[in-house]
Amino acid sequence: MGRNKLVMKKIEDPISRQQFYSKRKDTILKKSNELAVLCDTDVALLMFSPAGQLLMQSLTQSKSEGKMVGKIAIAEARGKKLNELKETLIEAQQKIRYYKPQVENISSVQEAEAYAQFLRSNMEQIQQSKAKLLGVQGFLQRNEYPAVNTEDTAAAGNVSSYLNAYW
């Protein structure tokens, strides 16, 4: 779009890349939100900015029928370079398997941590949904998540008021 046609190739200039990311990110979030609202469905986004930050966003529309109750949540947490994340266990009564990423290097660790955080927030949301269904909303503590980027959290505000209940 714009003056020139888009070239599907990595933008080498760091500054231009960051600017591109910044702009397009907003559009994608906007469109995702439109989809969530118009279709009354759930959408979650997880993206890394060129700077290495992680943007996690869940856009959810509570179904009138009570199906997949949800909320919109956006959070951008700075990627912490953790030294290691030895094990990650995921167990569910239904066909659950064990995954042991055993991440050794910083890159993977960073990624693993990002995902772990994403998982945490999502699990939290599942609890929220349950709570909502049980009419016991608002019992979860806020600000329980570290490294939340206040700036982007604020930006999330105009996507949905529901969002702030989390971040």
Add this chain to the structure above:
Amino acid sequence: MGRNKLVMKKIEDPISRQQFYSKRKDTILKKSNELAVLCDTDVALLMFSPAGQLLMQSLTQSKSEGKMVGKIAIAEARGKKLNELKETLIEAQQKIRYYKPQVENISSVQEAEAYAQFLRSNMEQIQQSKAKLLGVQGFLQRNEYPAVNTEDTAAAGNVSSYLNAYW
């Protein structure tokens, strides 16, 4: 866009809603992919179609620096109405907590299952990244994920050839 301006309100007609979802979904995926390629970063999408299907997509660009190596993966799995998903344990050596959703109703269970599947695919990706870094690619088994919607899996193909390595 188009002849009329968009109204931010749920589309009540099921057919129109499904059509809207179908079109918009593609655009969002396209734009997300553009972002992933141009910025050489990682993007993950998780969305539920009005029909209740789950679309999970991770768009990743391998960093030249070796940071957050990744791939693009799309999968749409039909939401199975599981009777229960009693427990979900997520543990990581770093500040890991235990979440026990204890989902009782179908709605939450469905959501929980969807998330669990999303988590599984992501954890798998972490392993993939590690494998790639170690030069031991392609050792993961394919088609290990149940309920994958072939149709959307195919659609994912034109987003990135890398994608097919998974689905």
Add this chain to the structure above:
DNA sequence: TATGCTATATATAAACT
């Protein structure tokens, strides 16, 4: 780093097939 501007590229709501 964020806005604002303007020409163009895209996306898409409706209509049409």
Add this chain to the structure above:
DNA sequence: TAGTTTATATATAGCAT
């Protein structure tokens, strides 16, 4: 009911601030 066309709404690239 999906694919194509058309008119219009949006998004945005390149600049300037």
